[in-house]
Amino acid sequence: MNLWRRLSGRRRTVALAGASALVAGGLVTLPVTAAHAATQCDVAYTTNDWQGGFTANITIRNIGDPLNGWTLGFTFPDANQRVVQGWSARYTQSGRNVTAQNESYNGTLATGASTSIGFNGSWSGSNPRPTSFTINGVTCNGGTPPTTTPPTTPPPTTPPPTTPPPTTPPPTTPPPGGPRVDNPYLNARGYVNPEWKARAESVSGGSRVSNTPTGVWIDRIAAINGTPDSQSNGPMGVRDHLDEALRQGAQYIQFVIYNLPGRDCAALASNGELGPTELPRYRTQYIDPIAAIQGDAKYRNLRIINIIEIDSLPNIVTNVSGRAGATAMCDTVKANGAYVQGVGYAIGKLGAIPNVYNYIDAGHHGWIGWDDNFGPTAAILREAAGSSGGSPANVHGFIVNTANYSALKEPYFTVNDRVNGQDVRQSKWIDWNRYVDELGFAQAFRQELVRRGFDSNIGMLIDTSRNGWGGTARPTGPGPQTSVDTYVDGGRVDRRIHAGNWCNQSGAGLGERPRANPEPGIDAYVWIKPPGESDGSSREIPNNDGKGFDRMCDPTYTGNARNGNSLSGALPNAPISGAWFSAQFTELMRNAYPPLS
Template sequence: MSMRKRLSGHGRALALSGAGVLVAAGMVAIPVTAAQAATQCGVDYTTNDWAGGFTANVTIRNLGDAVSSWNLGFTFPDSSQRVQQGWSAKWSQTGQNVTATNESYNGSIGSGGSVSIGFNGAWSGSNPKPTSFTLNGVTCNGSTPTTPPTTPPPTTPPTTPPPTTPPGEKVDNPYLNAKGYVNPEWKAKAESVAGGNRVSNNPTAVWVDRIAAINGTPDSSSNGAMGVRAHLDEALKQGAKYIQFVVYNLPGRDCSALASNGELGPNDLPRYKAEYIDPIAAIQGDAKYASLRIINIIEIDSLPNLVTNTSGQPGGTVMCDTVKANGAYVNGVGYALAKLGALGNVYNYIDAAHHGWIGWDSNFGPTADQLKAAAVASGSTVNNVHGFIVNTANYSALREPYIKITDNVNGTTVRQSKWIDWNFYVDELSFAQAFRTKLVSVGFNSNIGMLIDTSRNGWGGTARPTGPGALTSVDTYVNGGRVDRRFHAGNWCNQSGAGLGERPKAAPESGIDAYVWVKPPGESDGSSKEIPNNEGKGFDRMCDPTYTGNARNGNSMSGALPDAPISGAWFSAQFAQLMQNAYPAL
């Protein structure tokens, strides 16, 4: 965690202390005109730097009369410094001179008030900090006293004991005894549907699924207007202890599907690093957020694709072959783990698919090996991996109470049934616990924890079986008793009949850090027909309710709901059904 650097603008002459803090060398009284009223200000300018780039966080403190609009000006000391992408202000740059003008919602600053803005920047020579700022044309002269206090500090230790876990120190389970962040954008959508207030206060993850989402996408048709920093600020206001982000923008993303294809091509690894991961790390690394446990879900549906959907596999695609050959997935995930894992209060959980994907021996071990390869790529180590998540944005049942993989019917193992199809697992809990053991055996730390996404795997309602199926055959036994009512375990898009699963809960079972709602219930998996959009999201026939399937889903019907919007967009009809079929029931 980098130290926060503070700019105290008492005057024009400032110097850099040994701790990297810009401090005032003196105070200058600036006369003001009647037109300027009593404009006085201080500016805090802090940066998180990396090779060739930085994120600047700027706080304007109004020390004079209230203002209804503002214009901040400063000059970059080095000619190579550039503002690339800003937020919470209209940014412009001419030569080395930079101007930030208020947005419509933050123009008013009361006397003693402040406003926070920022930008991502680039540099090639050096990255020194500006030494003077103006607000509405008047030089900011600050007002913090430079005279040390006359009363000495107390010599006795404080009576309040320190917190059990100091800020920035990792705990074994970040979910335990911790309040989760409730995304206000999702909460509002949930409460727009009748009965949604019954679940709207559950923590859900924030999906950062393209570069623009880092700073927020108010004109987007999916996800929300708030960016990473806005969510972190809101988490602090809520008094939350943890917040969850889905880091989801690999080059050639989702190489075996179309509904959630991304903006970056398979050869865009440099952009992924510099324009996506680096800015996220810079924001999450701000010392302002040191008290938050920041949980990152790393690149869902990526690494397992390299095992199951390349040449020679039933679902093999050219894109999966490409990203396997050029190392985009492995090196991208490794870079994300290294960059984000270096932050003391950040917890990385890598996506590990689900039992209906890698529950066979031919996939189980190779996927564990593939995850290990990514965890030590691009300068990362296994220490940057706090755990793994299964069933992300999927529908696999947490438990199958009426089927065990060891069952047989008239001497025939249930593994021969069409539904199980020789898989070694029938549900997510047994799979997650077994896969955790396998991951430790290939070199991951013994204290890793698993997460299970239970946002849509409840399968309650009137269709939920109440006992085992008929013993006529293995198929009648399995189909009659399974609570997962999909046509095929490979079906993944807006599944009809699904319900909310277990509510978010910490440490529910051995080896499981938490049940989580990483996929916000009610956000679509993909459009049921082609819908033009500027987010790079295509149309996948698996989201078409009339589709009769392919080799990957046993040529079964897709089971998708009709009239669905693009992935990430709000789908109120689905949310209503999820509540109706919730298990445990609402």
């Protein structure tokens, strides 16, 4: 993750309502005929069209006997209509004929139960919707209404009903959940990712923390449905995790939405699969499928927390032309609006789901804490929140220190201290920053965000997964008052060589365990970066996941202007970003603060 990277506010009580309009293709509800007693079904097919492409969302409702496995079939009216990429089912197409077979997690449908699937498609000429659907070979469309023989005598004008009709017909699917709660973490049980739990328990002592809720990173399109990658991550997709959360009885689950075009424009270790001009693909092949799954009524009582696009918006403040950290990629995504529009679209689409809570990434104090960065970053966050269908009302809060190492609190000095008549802000470590730790920064930045137009009740999260800085090297008191540098360096618990170092930091430890409402203005301490997952490889490693090699992950690298030309402080022998790094996990446990028992 990028170097310059990276309350409990009492929140709005009225839930966000509505969803993005489905246009062009319209809605088709196709009731089944009674020709087959066992299999009866109802299919709703909607599309969102644009020139040459479309997204289709399909809801299948079983109104017959229980199903244990299903195959949906339909025929495109036009020979140029094609399925490009689907989710929540296995798609095949032969000519104009399409079949979609259930996945392992949605094959069982009780009577009255429904499931939602979808796909992205292409077309040329026109995009007419299918007129007939089958489930397991049985027609679901009802066809033309049956012809009937006119009665020989007119029916009574108003036949008396045998039972009073219902005032409102029953819904075909369960209604969405109620209004959002103020703090989704408060008095709530979090989801434990079984894939991370297994890796943690593979390391001696890992069982002490393996039941801790961590973030689930959706860092490429394939991760939506879940496929193994070169990092040897497990095959669980978004729906798999949601289903497992229901099985666990969890009340909240945390996803990291992380696949912007030109992702992580100022670094290489966590570059992504989408080029800087692929915003349409980000919307239709990444955000839309995630929204379709998260919006399934099956999950309406689960608090779905989305961490939106790590290290994105601050990059187009600090790492563009005119700044020391400028890169051509950051200039490109600022100029074409990929980051602003992408984040806006994500929060709008996902925020329309009543049980979703969006927290946007806001960097960390060692990146945004300077006057030149503080206000402009808040301004760009506000701009993005109102872009491409988004609204500040779609933002429940913000997160700082995601996947970073900045200390939660510096107990032995403050930014206002003076040594021998000198302000400690002059020290090399602080370097005129107005903040020395994440808690003070998060609380102050929240106030700035409110001033810029966000709801006065927004909440902040702080990622404490790797900022404990415990162990035998942790200071126990202030440093010597011989100079501002000896005072700060001798007393600071954050022992990085430079606050700009971000990759697999040597000496780091697990931080505060996740808990809700720990300080004023803070919704929760969270572990969004799963401890033990690498920030990037310490040498170039070819891979198929778009992960590059950044010299900031090389322990021999002597630095650049962004980290004061200091050594990187990175651990050796690290795998690519996101891969399991057991040596790091062992060190994080050893240096945990508070210590592990």
